[in-house]
Amino acid sequence: MRRAFGLFLLIGYSNLLVDAIIDVAWWSSVAQLSTSPLLASSAARSQCTHLKGLSPGQSQICELFSDHMPAVGTGAHNAIQECQHQFRSHRWNCSTPFGSGYIGPIHQLGTREAAFTYAILSAGVAHEIGKRCKKGELSSCTCSQEPKPKEVEDDYSWGGCGDNVDYGSRFSRDFIDIREKEESVKRSNDNGRSLMNRRNNEAGRKILKRHTKPKCKCHGVSGACNLKTCWMQLPAIRDIGQHLLDKYRTAKRVQINNRGNLQLLANGNEYPVNRIAGKNGSERKARGVPPTDLVFMDDSPDYCRYDRSLGTVGTEGRHCKRGSSGAEGCDALCCGRGYNTLTLETTAKCKCKFEWCCKVVCQTCVNSTRVDICK
Amino acid sequence: MSTNSTESSIEKVTQQKEENDGDSRKDGLPSTSRPYIRLASELRNLTKDLGDEVRFRCEALGTPPLTFSWLKNQALVEKSRRIKIKTRENSSRLVIQHLDVLDSGYYQCVVSNSAASVNTTSVLRKLLA
Known part of the structure; x- marks a missing residue:
């Protein structure tokens, strides 16, 4: 907390912005890892101290899994780029407020744009980690261990080295969601926003998993398909961006109820949201919103004008x-x-x-x- | 794991004893007036194999009631089929079975009462296959 707090004092933004600033600070600083060869090349523990904006828990994970950090950085960088691609013609175009010194958007409110951002970031990180597991670039994971899926035909052999979406998702959950759970980083008076972020983080990873499919290849002389091998293949980040854009359009509005859980607001009726962790950390199964849907709490601003307190850039100067x-x-x-x-x-x-x-x-x-x- | 306390833990306990001299009697029992708290031992760093089991035991002395909580990388440990927490009056035990790579982390025991909050941390290092 001390470090995050120091960063906040240094920037001197208004009190209102502190939570949002802390979030953009972590993805901004890890995203810069992907373009900084100095940091990316060294697996040194000290790199964690250079990463501003990490929560205390994230710093500890960074230290123990320092070889994962360049992947987290590339994943976050790809996610922000994809977000900017998907929203290139919208008023909100996922850009960074000018002069903020950050990479990536700032979300002061729990809007559907925030929902998209959190989902694609956690999916992007899981994607890059899963890919690097397959390449053997990370010390604690290897190729996908998944058994042969039913849809792969019998005459195809299973066991090509696949993308490890399972490990990628679990690491992404550990590293990204921890800041929503840490005792010292508890959002001021805003347990609802933490639940919303976790829910959208998970939706991003679930969509990534859902679109990770077996890919098959023929081997043989001049096109003869004598040998058929299949493995698990992650979708392209562009596909994830498109699926999440659909989810953005159909995002569900939720609110926090007096039991500390998220509830769906629909037609004046309140439905419990499926599998949202409550105060006691337990997960409740209920009818309601599918876990791959994005959820939001606040109306979006119109994004027309520059507003520092909201972190919006405005559309002046846009083509x-x-x-x-x-x-x-x-x-x-x-x-x-x-x-x-x-x-x-x-x-x-x-x-x-x-x-x-x-x-x-x-x-x-x-x-x-x-x-x-x-x- | 906390039954044989390390050198550093003994130092810390003695230090705290000196600080508490005014509050506690020579036999270590609480004085009648001011509430107090101290750890009986410190957690030690560990390296384990995948699939193993790890047990952390955290013990404290102090004015009841004592509240124990376990944090992994600063966040409350969530119990599951694999992860169990058993807390008694003066101690708490965290047991993680079938260790997975992603179980490595900073595990912290936090004990508090009306006097103060004290903590001890163990680093469970990257698990080897």
Whole structure:
């Protein structure tokens, strides 16, 4: 707590932001591991002390599993990139507030955008760990130990070295969810947000697991399929991004009840949410929301304007599509503020001809493209 | 594992005894006035094999009632079929069976009463196959 608290003082953000700042700080600092060869190459224990924003428990896991940390970093980095890809034409585009010094979005509220972010981050980390287990890059895991699934036909042999989604998910759960459970990092007065985060973390990993499938390959001379081998293959991170975007669209609103559990709010009726850990740490099975659904507690802001206290960037300066009625259309994206049209001129070589002998002669063409930018 | 306490634990206990001299009698029993608490021994670091069983025992002396809790990497240990916690008046035991790689971690016993809260930590190192 001391370190996280020190970081908070250093940044000097308002009290309101402290929880969100701590969250973005961890994924920001681990994501930088993936692009920093210095940190990524050293398995030194000391790297954990360089990782700002880790909770005390995360620092301890970092120390004991230091060889996992570059994978956690790459996983978080890939997740943020995928989030930015999926939301590239939305008002909220998963970007980092300018000048914050972080990588990745900040979520002060428990919105559906926060739900997506937490889900893809935990899936991204599980994905990268599972992949590296298969490659033999981590000391404490190997290829997938899963038995041959029923859908693999009998004449296919099982036992190709597979992605270890099980280990990846379990490590992701240990490392990421711990900050929602630590005594010293308890969110100020906000047990509901912790449960929401854990629920969405788990949904991300469950979706990853669900789409991890057997992949088969034929071996044999010139295309003959004499030998057929199958193994477990993780989905591409793009697939996970798309599935989670669907879940984002159908995310369920929940609230915390007086027993300290999350409850689904639907049509004025309250249904208990399936398998949410209660105060006593036990898991309750109940009808309700499938565990792969995303849940949120707060309405999303409109994301139109820069708001430091919410961590929103606003849409000023964003490229929009004139005449489009979708989210990327100028009307929606610019929030009715209108847009400026710029003409960009680019010069390029064109109409090239071959002349005897031996040269290529080109003309210089000026291409002008029109760009609409939100005011 | 805590029955033979390490050198450091003895030091700590003596230190605490000195601090508590005003509060406790020579026989170690509580004085009638001020509440007190101290650990009877410290947890030791461990390395185990996969599939083994590990037992942590945490014992404390102090004004009742004593509250024991177990943390793994700063978060409360969740009980399961594999992970059991048994707490008595002055001691608590954490038992983890069929050790898995991801069981390695910082295990902390926290004991508290009206006087204070004391703790001791053991690092269960990466388990070897």
